[in-house]
Amino acid sequence: MKLIIVMTFALMGSVLGQDFLLRSGQSGQFPNFPYCLCKGTGAYKVDNTVTYKGDNTYCFKVRVSIPTNCSEYCCQQADLKKLEINVRPACNVPGVVLTATLNGAPTTVNPNFELAPQGPLNSTILKITQLGLNLATADSAEICVKLGTNRGGIGCTTLEQLCLPSVGAAPGVCSIALFSSNNNCCPTSIVNNAVPPAAPPQGPIDNSLRLCTTCVNFTLSSGVGIVPYNFTQAQCAAYAKAVAAGFLNAAFQAGTDVFRNFTLNVCSGRVVSVCGKFEDYKGALVAPYADDLASQFLALVAPGGAPPPYLAGHTITVTISSERSNELIGRRLLQDSMYQCPLAEKSLPLTPANITFPKCICNTTQGVLPFATLPFYTTKPGVSKGSTQYCFTFTSITPLSGPCASVNIFAKVEFWANDTAPLRRSLKGFYVRSSSETAYTFLAATWSSFGDQTVRATGLDWNKQEANGAEVCMELDNSVSLDTFCLGPYSKGCYVNIFDKSKNCCPLYATVDAPYVP
Ligand SMILES: *[C@@H]1O[C@H](CO)[C@@H](O)[C@H](O)[C@H]1NC(C)=O
Ligand SMILES: *[C@@H]1O[C@H](CO)[C@@H](O)[C@H](O)[C@H]1NC(C)=O
Ligand SMILES: *[C@@H]1O[C@H](CO)[C@@H](O)[C@H](O)[C@H]1NC(C)=O
Numbered sequence: 001m002k003l004i005i006v007m008t009f010a011l012m013g014s015v016l017g018q019d020f021l022l023r024s025g026q027s028g029q030f031p032n033f034p035y036c037l038c039k040g041t042g043a044y045k046v047d048n049t050v051t052y053k054g055d056n057t058y059c060f061k062v063r064v065s066i067p068t069n070c071s072e073y074c075c076q077q078a079d080l081k082k083l084e085i086n087v088r089p090a091c092n093v094p095g096v097v098l099t100a101t102l103n104g105a106p107t108t109v110n111p112n113f114e115l116a117p118q119g120p121l122n123s124t125i126l127k128i129t130q131l132g133l134n135l136a137t138a139d140s141a142e143i144c145v146k147l148g149t150n151r152g153g154i155g156c157t158t159l160e161q162l163c164l165p166s167v168g169a170a171p172g173v174c175s176i177a178l179f180s181s182n183n184n185c186c187p188t189s190i191v192n193n194a195v196p197p198a199a200p201p202q203g204p205i206d207n208s209l210r211l212c213t214t215c216v217n218f219t220l221s222s223g224v225g226i227v228p229y230n231f232t233q234a235q236c237a238a239y240a241k242a243v244a245a246g247f248l249n250a251a252f253q254a255g256t257d258v259f260r261n262f263t264l265n266v267c268s269g270r271v272v273s274v275c276g277k278f279e280d281y282k283g284a285l286v287a288p289y290a291d292d293l294a295s296q297f298l299a300l301v302a303p304g305g306a307p308p309p310y311l312a313g314h315t316i317t318v319t320i321s322s323e324r325s326n327e328l329i330g331r332r333l334l335q336d337s338m339y340q341c342p343l344a345e346k347s348l349p350l351t352p353a354n355i356t357f358p359k360c361i362c363n364t365t366q367g368v369l370p371f372a373t374l375p376f377y378t379t380k381p382g383v384s385k386g387s388t389q390y391c392f393t394f395t396s397i398t399p400l401s402g403p404c405a406s407v408n409i410f411a412k413v414e415f416w417a418n419d420t421a422p423l424r425r426s427l428k429g430f431y432v433r434s435s436s437e438t439a440y441t442f443l444a445a446t447w448s449s450f451g452d453q454t455v456r457a458t459g460l461d462w463n464k465q466e467a468n469g470a471e472v473c474m475e476l477d478n479s480v481s482l483d484t485f486c487l488g489p490y491s492k493g494c495y496v497n498i499f500d501k502s503k504n505c506c507p508l509y510a511t512v513d514a515p516y517v518p
């Protein structure tokens, strides 16, 4: 009797087992991820570093990466509809709500866990579908998934808990497949949370720290004919402050911290260097943010809109470079760090803003004449009561080669100004001085015909030596601001056009009151 009961249970067990298999509908046809018949070679991949954004949110960066010599549909045409992650069956608990974003916006459909229909028993995937990406839009797309638990607190919230690592891989290593709409293409990537796979070494080694010494360099370069700009102390200080805040924020986003805050190291005019330190594996967590940070830092120097006029003809480069070092605190030296410290480089060549001035045809390229306008004007009280002088200073330069280069005489300057009657009247005239004079000479303003919006200080006829340090001061009634008087995209700015006698050469400069300090 006893025996019969045991046998009955055994039978029932196997029947139940069979039943499970059928109910879940898992055919077991494809034993390995992505558990279906599809081409593993294709146009898309996921960056191998996952970025942790806090709040159980993990972000994957998609790249378009077409294998060389692959002309197949999957490499050349396929779209990108769906992302699947090979996950541990235990994560698929009822009541877990997952959310995802694509480039910051919620995905069309929430992600969910599914049993892989053609996979072995219990094989489970996390699926994010209806991505709607293609070869043109997928590169750099960021897909973030927020993991969570159900109300009972059960569920997987870290990649270590979530991902089923392939054989031999460390916990937290995830396999991700990217599917085309027709499911024929499923290139697979192996990705890794940037968290160190193992705890930092123990024992005497504890006394040493392996560090990333990371520097952000802002450098300026400029060619012939351009008045080279030097960063000011105030700019250096402001950039340093912003870099320190940028890295603190990135470290916070990455769920880690900095070892030594970023501080100003060099402020030499053409180079600003701001350096800080990370413990090496923490630096590796911040590394995925380096590109975005570099772009952010570039915008400190040249914010959007019209480029700062004093940087026209310059290229700004922001590099984030790191040195990995073993900082010896104890006696023992460690083997070199293997972590990737933050690295990035962005550069931006700046050209003058496009404007509709001057109204005549002549070569406006900066540097064509051996003369240039300095980028900042100065102000002082005017000669007549209730007026202000805006003084523009000139310098001599080595010109670009060309027909204008041999000009010796600085003939006149023209300003782009509003020529309506009340504004014309507000201009009292010019006070001018060559570099060899100490006293200013009054010069009446000469307006072009109405509508040309041009006023000139003419008959200057300075030679190179006289022009080098010469000044033209524009005296304006205080009832009118420079912004109202001068035209162009710059607030507190004026366009100053230098002419030779032939009027063929007219390098155009914008001047402003001061450098931009973020
Ligand atoms: C790609 O094709 C060219 C010419 O057919 C061949 O020389 C080259 O080795 C191929 N590259 C790869 C990576 O297969
Ligand atoms: C499949 O999952 C069920 C329920 O969690 C579990 O009891 C069973 O042991 C699993 N089977 C395999 C082969 O992992
Ligand atoms: C950054 O600037 C510092 C100081 O001028 C210099 O020593 C360092 O080599 C620069 N780094 C790079 C990558 O240019």
Ligand SMILES: *[C@@H]1O[C@H](CO)[C@@H](O)[C@H](O)[C@H]1NC(C)=O
Pocket (backbone or CB within 6 Å): 227, 228, 229, 230, 268, 269, 270
């Ligand atoms: C910029 O600094 C260099 C020295 O670092 C100096 O020779 C040059 O005159 C400065 N240029 C300007 C426009 O101040």
Ligand SMILES: *[C@@H]1O[C@H](CO)[C@@H](O)[C@H](O)[C@H]1NC(C)=O
Pocket (backbone or CB within 6 Å): 248, 258, 259, 260, 261
């Ligand atoms: C870095 O600066 C921030 C803000 O000033 C401060 O809270 C933090 O403690 C500093 N970190 C280190 C390592 O000095």
Ligand SMILES: *[C@@H]1O[C@H](CO)[C@@H](O)[C@H](O)[C@H]1NC(C)=O
Pocket (backbone or CB within 6 Å): 351, 352, 353, 354
């Ligand atoms: C200025 O205009 C030229 C030609 O029209 C164009 O190539 C250039 O991109 C423009 N530059 C800016 C800064 O808009």
Ligand SMILES: *[C@@H]1O[C@H](CO)[C@@H](O)[C@H](O)[C@H]1NC(C)=O
Pocket (backbone or CB within 6 Å): 363, 364, 365, 368, 400, 401, 402, 403, 404
């Ligand atoms: C202006 O002069 C420069 C230098 O000689 C030359 O390269 C450029 O082509 C000229 N531009 C025009 C519009 O003639």
Ligand SMILES: *[C@@H]1O[C@H](CO)[C@@H](O)[C@H](O)[C@H]1NC(C)=O
Pocket (backbone or CB within 6 Å): 418, 419, 420, 422, 423, 487
């Ligand atoms: C010039 O100033 C007048 C007011 O005097 C204003 O109505 C007009 O819009 C200004 N013109 C330009 C081009 O800014």
